[in-house]
Amino acid sequence: MLNYTAPSTVEEAIRILAEAPGTARVLSGGTDLLVQLRSGRVKPGLIVDIKRIPGISGIREVNGGFVIGASTPGAVIGECEALRRAWPGLVEAANLIGSTQVQGRASLAGNLCNASPAADSVPALIAARATCVVAGPKGRREVPVESIATGPGRTSLSPGEFIVEFYLPKRPPRSADAYIRFIPRTEMDIAVVGAAVSLTLDANGACADAQVVLGAVAPTAIIVPEAAAALVGRKLDETALARLDQAARLACKPIEDKRGTIEYRTKVAGVLARRTATIAYERAGERR
Amino acid sequence: MSKHHISTIVNGEPTEFLCEPQLTLLDVLRDELHLTGSKEGCSSGDCGACSVTIDGRLVCSCLMLAVEAEGHKIETIEGMARGHDLHPLQRKFLEHAALQCGFCTPGLLVAAKALLDRNPNPTETEARYWLAGNLCRCTGYDKVIRAVLDAAAELRAQRV
Numbered sequence: 496m497l498n499y500t501a502p503s504t505v506e507e508a509i510r511i512l513a514e515a516p517g518t519a520r521v522l523s524g525g526t527d528l529l530v531q532l533r534s535g536r537v538k539p540g541l542i543v544d545i546k547r548i549p550g551i552s553g554i555r556e557v558n559g560g561f562v563i564g565a566s567t568p569g570a571v572i573g574e575c576e577a578l579r580r581a582w583p584g585l586v587e588a589a590n591l592i593g594s595t596q597v598q599g600r601a602s603l604a605g606n607l608c609n610a611s612p613a614a615d616s617v618p619a620l621i622a623a624r625a626t627c628v629v630a631g632p633k634g635r636r637e638v639p640v641e642s643i644a645t646g647p648g649r650t651s652l653s654p655g656e657f658i659v660e661f662y663l664p665k666r667p668p669r670s671a672d673a674y675i676r677f678i679p680r681t682e683m684d685i686a687v688v689g690a691a692v693s694l695t696l697d698a699n700g701a702c703a704d705a706q707v708v709l710g711a712v713a714p715t716a717i718i719v720p721e722a723a724a725a726l727v728g729r730k731l732d733e734t735a736l737a738r739l740d741q742a743a744r745l746a747c748k749p750i751e752d753k754r755g756t757i758e759y760r761t762k763v764a765g766v767l768a769r770r771t772a773t774i775a776y777e778r779a780g781e782r783r
Numbered sequence: 784m785s786k787h788h789i790s791t792i793v794n795g796e797p798t799e800f801l802c803e804p805q806l807t808l809l810d811v812l813r814d815e816l817h818l819t820g821s822k823e824g825c826s827s828g829d830c831g832a833c834s835v836t837i838d839g840r841l842v843c844s845c846l847m848l849a850v851e852a853e854g855h856k857i858e859t860i861e862g863m864a865r866g867h868d869l870h871p872l873q874r875k876f877l878e879h880a881a882l883q884c885g886f887c888t889p890g891l892l893v894a895a896k897a898l899l900d901r902n903p904n905p906t907e908t909e910a911r912y913w914l915a916g917n918l919c920r921c922t923g924y925d926k927v928i929r930a931v932l933d934a935a936a937e938l939r940a941q942r943v
Contacts, residue, residue, distance in 0.1 A: 497805045499850045501851075522848070522851075526828055529845070529847070532805070546851070593916065594829075594831060594916020595897075595913050596828065596834055596841050596846075596916045597916065599842040600843075600846060682912060682915035683916060
């Protein structure tokens with residue numbers, strides 16, 4: 496038996512989740528949850544729809560950064576000009592999730608908490624050093640996005656906790672990000688490998704700061720510090736790219752399935768890291 | 784199991800219904816409101832045959848609970864023609880023979896209208912990407928895309 500409730504405040508949602516007998520599930524865009532309900536993979540007693548909470552959907556600029564509400568649909572993220580200018584890689588990653596129809600509902604919080612290793616927006620959020628605000632019975636805590644997913648379908652959220660919003664920090668000058676995934680077709684598929692790179696250049700065009708994150712090559716999206724180190728202090732010459740490529744390949748611990756062998760995924764991770772870094776570098780260079 | 788009383792506006796008409804929480808919007812549209820134009824193809828958001836708009840935003844009605852519709856405006860394929868006057872997209876689908884079995888057609892029309900409402904002059908590439916979530920297993924899409932672009936041209940000419 497399933498019940499549904501749509502609280503109008505975060506506090507009310509926390510109270511309902513704490514008092515819910517059996518398993519309760521938080522509903523945002525529902526593009527994963529409804530499929531799981533239908534297949535019987537999850538059998539909650541209560542659905543807590545958080546979309547009636549004011550501010551849970553929408554984007555606002557704060558102190559030069561951006562706050563993105565947990566339930567903001569991908570389509571709304573794609574329509575935000577200021578966000579596209581500051582974080583083009585995050586926006587392109589979020590907009591790769593599913594079809595136009597799925598974009599009408601799918602959210603960053605859902606993509607993160609569904610905890611698929613191949614989630615497109617997650618590497619981009621981590622590369623951006625995004626944080627999220629988690630609300631629960633013990634109050635609110637702000638944590639890095641990479642601390643949420645712990646394995647396929649598993650998160651670090653305690654019972655009764657849910658994500659309220661994401662925070663993207665202010666960008667220094669000459670900064671940009673990019674995300675690319677590889678799929679065997681052009682649209683509507685799940686990443687074989689995903690790569691996100693966020694860069695800040697110094698006045699001479701060398702990388703002053705870099706963050707490289709890979710998706711779909713490990714149980715969760717992974718930060719590759721060695722790949723970032725290959726870029727820092729250098730312009731994007733062939734030596735830097737070759738080191739980046741090697742570091743990305745060494746970090747891979749992929750599974751072997753119908754989408755690709757271990758060898759193939761590992762090779763593609765290096766290639767995508769190169770391509771993504773090149774795009775981020777070109778974008779950053781245009782922002783003098 | 785308690786039923787929820789839901790108030791919506793469907794194709795411009797205030798519409799109320801009672802529903803159990805596990806029902807999708809597609810279930811209610813078809814079985815309760817008898818608006819059977821929206822089709823159930825996959826029930827997993829892959830095929831787009833159940834496409835509707837909620838407050839102007841294109842969604843799969845199979846991926847939304849009916850209870851979530853409270854207070855929202857829903858547009859379905861049944862609201863597209865004005866009486867016996869077909870929408871230009873519907874006419875162009877007929878003229879270009881952009882369908883065979885017709886199962887995907889309502890979803891394609893609703894999705895194409897959502898595109899033209901936002902972008903009156905899409906490129907072929909834009910139209911193909913926008914409609915990538917509407918699967919057709921008969922025609923192969925070429926006639927669909929021609930019909931959409933032709934309808935867009937006619938709608939632009941009408942506006943001038």
